[in-house]
Amino acid sequence: MxxxxxxxxxxxxxxxxxxxxxxxxxxxxxxxxxxxxxxxxxxxxxxxxxxxxxxxxxxxxxxxxxxxxxxxxxxxxxxxxxxxxxxxxxKKRKLVYFIAVWLLLFVGAAMAIINFHEDVSMQAVHQKLYFMLTGKEAEKPLLLQIPYSIGLGLGMILFFNHVFKKRINEEPSPLEVEMFKYQMDLDQYVAMNENKESVKKLHEH
CATH class of the missing domain: 2.60.480.10 (eubacterium ventriosum atcc domain)
Incomplete structure (x- = not known):
């Protein structure tokens, strides 16, 4: 057999x-x-x-x-x-590179949030909501702005499903799913475009 x-x-x-x-x-x-x-x-x-x-x-x-x-x-x-x-x-990760990338992402995310809030006039919305709830006008309605800021940070943590290196639950975050799809597409592209060269190299060996 x-x-x-x-x-x-x-x-x-x-x-x-x-x-x-x-x-x-x-x-x-x-x-x-x-x-x-x-x-x-x-x-x-x-x-x-x-x-x-x-x-x-x-x-x-x-x-x-x-x-x-x-x-x-x-x-x-x-x-x-x-x-x-x-x-x-x-090649080892250097602290300088880590800090540079972290600062770049931090500043970029902060600018994106600030620009979004300016586009939708978030401060004016908070002022109107504060007036509707209390009947008083306030230039800086901290009663709404502080909980909103905290909720925004918590929402980002829940969205990315991570607190530093710790995962909140086993479900992958939308970012991880998109990165997985990108990696699969990249591997498929590499396999299709480099297969001829790799096979030729294997025959040479």
Whole structure:
């Protein structure tokens, strides 16, 4: 009875700048052996020419498996390519960059909120609401402005579903969903446009 090997490629993985990527890193493997040696099979060699992204196609993996297990039947499940993100471990986040990005986002968000409030005349709205509730006119109705400001901050926390690094609940925030969609579209674009170059490079190896 022929041996059957089941392969399920991972959608995206990370790798060091140089060295070999093994089959166990790229895919989940199931065969008749309890401890399969196929997971240690070298599949792709990362070189400086790969820069930041490489694409490994399932056809190349099938060729390697046929060479390693000529009599085995190979069944593939899931995606047909794996996007390899090449991450340099030498690069560390610097406090200066973090502070610069934080200030940029803080100032940008503050300007967006201020411009929105100016466009809709939020101060005039608060003055009218204060007059309707109390019957008195006030240039700065702090009774409404202070709770509104606190509520605005709490609303942003609930919207992004994070307090610093802590998640409020398991539900993803709208920003995380949009980032996930963007990452999926980016991976699909990379797989379609770099697949030819990656396959050519794999044949050279």
């Amino acid at each position: 022929a041996k059957t090997i089941y392969i399920r490629l991972r959608h995206r993985i990370q790798s060091a700048p140089e060295g070999w990527i093994r089959l166990g890193d790229l895919a989940q493997i199931i065969d008749s052996e309890e401890e399969s040696s196929l997971s240690r099979l070298n599949v792709y060699h990362v070189t400086p020419n790969d820069r930041s992204i490489a694409v490994v196609d399932v056809m190349h993996i099938i060729k390697l498996l046929r060479a390693a297990e000529p009599d085995a039947e190979i069944q593939t499940i899931g995606p047909s390519q794996t996007v390899v993100e090449i991450v340099s471990r030498k």
